[in-house]
Amino acid sequence: GAVVSQHPSRVICKSGTSVKIECRSLDFQATTMFWYRQFPKQSLMLMATSNEGSKATYEQGVEKDKFLINHASLTLSTLTVTSAHPEDSSFYICSATTQGLKDYNEQFFGPGTRLTVL
Amino acid sequence: TQLLEQSPQFLSIQEGENLTVYCNSSSVFSSLQWYRQEPGEGPVLLVTVVTGGEVKKLKRLTFQFGDARKDSSLHITAAQPGDTGLYLCAGGRDAGNMLTFGGGTRLMVKP
Numbered sequence: 001g002a003v004v005s006q007h008p009s010r011v012i013c014k015s016g017t018s019v020k021i022e023c024r025s026l027d028f029q030a031t032t033m034f035w036y037r038q039f040p041k042q043s044l045m046l047m048a049t050s051n052e053g054s055k056a057t058y059e060q061g062v063e064k065d066k067f068l069i070n071h072a073s074l075t076l077s078t079l080t081v082t083s084a085h086p087e088d089s090s091f092y093i094c095s096a097t098t099q100g101l102k103d104y105n106e107q108f109f110g111p112g113t114r115l116t117v118l
Numbered sequence: 119t120q121l122l123e124q125s126p127q128f129l130s131i132q133e134g135e136n137l138t139v140y141c142n143s144s145s146v147f148s149s150l151q152w153y154r155q156e157p158g159e160g161p162v163l164l165v166t167v168v169t170g171g172e173v174k175k176l177k178r179l180t181f182q183f184g185d186a187r188k189d190s191s192l193h194i195t196a197a198q199p200g201d202t203g204l205y206l207c208a209g210g211r212d213a214g215n216m217l218t219f220g221g222g223t224r225l226m227v228k229p
Contacts, residue, residue: 004160032215043206043222044161049215093160097215106151107208107217109160 003027004096006110013084014118021079021113023094029074030096034107035067038091050077084117091115121145122209124220131197132228139192139205139223147209150183150190151217155204197227 003026013019023033032051036044048069050056056069068080077096081088091114095107123142131137141150149168153161165174167183167190174181178201180193194201204224208217 006160034216041224043204044219046216046219091158095160106149106163106166106210107215108163109153111160112158114158 002108004030004094004108004110006094006113008113009111010114010116012116012118015085016083018080018082019084019115021081021092021094021115023077023079023096023110025075025096025098025108028096028098030077030098031074032097033071033077034095034097035069035077035079036093036095038093038112040091044093047079081115084115086117089115089117121218122207122220124205124207124223126223127221128224128226130226130228133198134196135227137194137197137225139194139207139225140189141191141207141209141220142189143209144188145209145211145218146187147211147218148187149210150187151208151210152181152190152192153206153208155206156202161204161206194225197225199227199229201225202227 005024007022035047038044047062048056048058050069050071052071052074058064071077091112093112095109097107125140151166152164155161165181170185170187172183178195182191204222206222207220
């Protein structure tokens with residue numbers, strides 16, 4: 001149980017285009033989803049927290065107009081990188097959690113999406 | 119400034135050796151998770167500890183949560199090449215579901 005999928009796993013795009021990444025919880029309802037960014041050989045950096053049906057909360061320094069997050073249902077959140085540039089190239093990972101099952105903060109991660117902007 | 123300091127950052131050892139990874143903070147956490155991540159994949163949860171002084175074992179891996187719930191350690195006995203990866207500790211607080219991640223420890227076990 002607690003499986004999270006991401007699509008696509010890899011994407012290469014031209015500078016200036018927009019890219020949408022999907023994050024799905026396959027066997028549970030995710031009350032909260034998180035979006036992280038990871039640079040090579042570094043730890044995860046939280047970008048934003050997304051709750052179903054409400055606006056995402058962005059971490060300091062993350063442009064909300066650049067990284068659009070939609071959490072339309074309890075099993076799906078999307079991250080759209082708008083007008084992507086080469087410096088947006090990174091590994092994007094989502095995670096999902098659900099309240100009620102456990103008392104502590106446990107997140108289940110997707111397999112990540114490798115974005116390369118040419 | 120990292121709220122969770124992991125050490126060492128890098129570790130390269132021979133197969134069969136033992137090692138310990140530390141995760142330290144000045145803050146108290148309600149829970150502490152350890153994840154392992156392989157290149158090009160998402161982190162995979164290894165264990166969650168929630169009680170001060172708690173010790174959990176997962177085959178050759180032993181996890182300990184400090185009495186004050188500010189620190190944790192991961193000890194691997196007789197490391198194998200399959201243990202190679204990025205180990206991440208992450209602390210949770212009572213408010214909300216957010217996790218604070220440590221900087222990670224990159225482990226390489228040579229055959």
